[in-house]
Amino acid sequence: MTTLSTVLITGASTGIGATYADRFARRGHDLVLVARDQARLDTLAARLREQYGVAVDVLRADLTNDADLSTLEARLRDDARIGILINNAGMAQSGGFAQQSAEAIERLIKLNTTAPTRLAAAVATRFAESGSGAIVNIGSVVAFAPEFGMTIYGATKAFVLFLSQGLHQELSPKGVYVQAVLPASTRTEIWERAGIDINQITDIMDVNELVDAALVGFDRRELVTIPPLHVAERWDALDGARQGLMSDIRQTNAAERYRATNKE
Ligand SMILES: NC(=O)C1=CN([C@@H]2O[C@H](COP(=O)(O)OP(=O)(O)OC[C@H]3O[C@@H](n4cnc5c(N)ncnc54)[C@H](OP(=O)(O)O)[C@@H]3O)[C@@H](O)[C@H]2O)C=CC1
Numbered sequence: 001m002t003t004l005s006t007v008l009i010t011g012a013s014t015g016i017g018a019t020y021a022d023r024f025a026r027r028g029h030d031l032v033l034v035a036r037d038q039a040r041l042d043t044l045a046a047r048l049r050e051q052y053g054v055a056v057d058v059l060r061a062d063l064t065n066d067a068d069l070s071t072l073e074a075r076l077r078d079d080a081r082i083g084i085l086i087n088n089a090g091m092a093q094s095g096g097f098a099q100q101s102a103e104a105i106e107r108l109i110k111l112n113t114t115a116p117t118r119l120a121a122a123v124a125t126r127f128a129e130s131g132s133g134a135i136v137n138i139g140s141v142v143a144f145a146p147e148f149g150m151t152i153y154g155a156t157k158a159f160v161l162f163l164s165q166g167l168h169q170e171l172s173p174k175g176v177y178v179q180a181v182l183p184a185s186t187r188t189e190i191w192e193r194a195g196i197d198i199n200q201i202t203d204i205m206d207v208n209e210l211v212d213a214a215l216v217g218f219d220r221r222e223l224v225t226i227p228p229l230h231v232a233e234r235w236d237a238l239d240g241a242r243q244g245l246m247s248d249i250r251q252t253n254a255a256e257r258y259r260a261t262n263k264e
């Protein structure tokens with residue numbers, strides 16, 4: 001039996017989530033693997049049990065389905081062995097803004113924002129009470145780039161970054177570690193699922209390299225980890241500029257440039 005906390009990973013059947021599962025199992029953590037494809041989860045779970053001798057539970061869930069999400073929330077609230085939540089499940093956007101159906105918008109926003117928020121909320125109180133625990137949210141560098149034309153996807157990832165920064169403010173004084181991981185293009189099935197030919201992308205990171213880098217940030221207890229960002233000071237400057245802007249927000253009066261001119 002391990003004394004390490006159990007790690008619950010959403011979107012663990014393939015890609016970044018399955019790689020996290022491998023890495024945490026290698027470190028000796030028991031796992032709860034969540035996704036929709038039961039057969040793939042079972043296959044991965046069997047390999048990890050065999051290879052690393054850890055206990056692996058499989059929880060089939062569609063995170064856009066309210067009943068499944070509630071079941072998962074209950075597991076996170078009640079299972080005190082779970083000490084690390086990896087909010088990884090997500091989908092990309094197929095097509096431009098005008099091509100989106102109401103259902104596609106709903107699904108994308110629900111999977112990429114509602115689900116990770118509700119799952120984080122489900123563990124937050126328990127983690128804060130125990131003065132420990134970690135919540136890892138997988139965002140994207142697209143959060144910085146409305147120019148990329150993946151407007152809704154990017155907005156969901158901007159949400160994930162804001163959520164992580166806010167959770168850090170609220171939970172880190174209580175001993176809970178929060179990390180936002182922002183990959184850029186990484187070789188996984190997400191592209192094919194969105195109808196994008198991966199061969200069109202010239203610069204793409206291997207998923208093992210991405211997750212190993214993200215775990216370096218995790219071990220350093222970094223709040224925002226951007227594996228493909230080669231000049232770390234760029235992030236510091238961006239976040240510093242944001243904080244600087246806040247110092248010039250004065251809410252008593254409108255700024256001079258917005259005051260109506262008297263044209264009599
Ligand atoms: N790959 C990339 O280039 C980048 C990825 N990211 C982010 O990384 C995260 C993981 O993506 P990646 O590994 O690339 O994607 P993949 O498409 O390879 O994997 C997505 C995972 O999420 C699961 N999933 C999808 N829909 C649902 C659902 N409705 N309910 C439950 N699980 C679901 C899938 O399993 P199943 O089908 O079995 O449900 C799968 O395990 C996402 O949040 C993505 O936005 C960020 C930047 C770049």
Ligand SMILES: CC(=O)[C@H](N)C(=O)O
Binds near residue numbers: 140
């Ligand atoms: C997976 C995507 O669609 C996106 N380009 C990203 O880098 O997050």
